[in-house]
Amino acid sequence: MRVIKHYRIHLGTLAWIMHRLSGLGLIFYLILHIWVIHHLIKGEKSFDEIMEFLSTPLFKFLEIGLIGVIFYHLYNGLRVTLIDMGVLVERQKLLFAIAVVVWLITWFAVAAVMVSRFGGLSLS
Amino acid sequence: MKYRETVRSGGALLWFFQRVTGIYLAVVLFLHVIILHVALKEELSFAAIAERVATPLWKTIDISFLLVALFHGLFGTWIVLDDYIHKGWARILLFGLISIVALISVTLGILTLIPFTPGG
Numbered sequence: 001m002r003v004i005k006h007y008r009i010h011l012g013t014l015a016w017i018m019h020r021l022s023g024l025g026l027i028f029y030l031i032l033h034i035w036v037i038h039h040l041i042k043g044e045k046s047f048d049e050i051m052e053f054l055s056t057p058l059f060k061f062l063e064i065g066l067i068g069v070i071f072y073h074l075y076n077g078l079r080v081t082l083i084d085m086g087v088l089v090e091r092q093k094l095l096f097a098i099a100v101v102v103w104l105i106t107w108f109a110v111a112a113v114m115v116s117r118f119g120g121l122s123l124s
Numbered sequence: 125m126k127y128r129e130t131v132r133s134g135g136a137l138l139w140f141f142q143r144v145t146g147i148y149l150a151v152v153l154f155l156h157v158i159i160l161h162v163a164l165k166e167e168l169s170f171a172a173i174a175e176r177v178a179t180p181l182w183k184t185i186d187i188s189f190l191l192v193a194l195f196h197g198l199f200g201t202w203i204v205l206d207d208y209i210h211k212g213w214a215r216i217l218l219f220g221l222i223s224i225v226a227l228i229s230v231t232l233g234i235l236t237l238i239p240f241t242p243g244g
Binding site: 023024 | 143146147149150153154157158161162164168169170171173174190193194197198200201204225229232233235236239
């Protein structure tokens with residue numbers, strides 16, 4: 001326990017752990033996503049049925065979370081790539097702060113649009 | 125616990141490829157989210173998707189998106205497992221499992237995207 005108490009998680013380590021966890025979550029989602037979209041092969045009825053099933057509040061809520069995971073992995077990935085290329089290496093904490101700010105702003109913007117559609121879009 | 129020091133030829137190249145595919149995905153995935161989840165005028169329907177995927181440009185983007193995303197994601201999974209799984213048999217088993225998932229997912233994705241043609 002003493003070891004754990006003295007183990008200080010640095011910002012870069014936290015970003016790295018979150019990158020791995022979000023990445024594993026995203027590949028799991030991607031495989032599910034491919035399975036869901038493959039219902040297109042079975043025709044319109046089959047596809048509409050699965051989309052209907054996925055239009056419940058639970059899945060809408062999960063979708064907003066998914067956007068957050070995607071955007072975190074995306075911006076932190078760009079930050080890691082910049083550092084790997086030797087860009088802004090000395091300013092990596094600033095770079096992480098920028099990534100977090102852009103992450104939260106774009107996530108909330110997309111989430112706001114999604115929430116505003118909870119009543120449903122016009123089906124024309 | 126012993127750490128296997130293996131020289132993996134091509135490791136650096138794969139690492140570089142993970143960055144290149146990452147940049148491609150950052151662009152295409154961002155557009156995918158905005159176009160299909162934000163800038164929508166109506167609910168996603170079979171007809172709307174069929175019309176979009178039938179165009180050569182979207183078909184090319186979607187197929188490359190599928191292949192690149194699966195490579196990046198499954199290779200990324202392997203990078204993580206590689207750090208924690210050191211037993212030879214477990215590594216072979218997991219690598220085989222990832223390969224099978226890759227094969228099934230690519231096949232399923234391609235079969236979904238190919239049939240759509242303009243006017244069809």
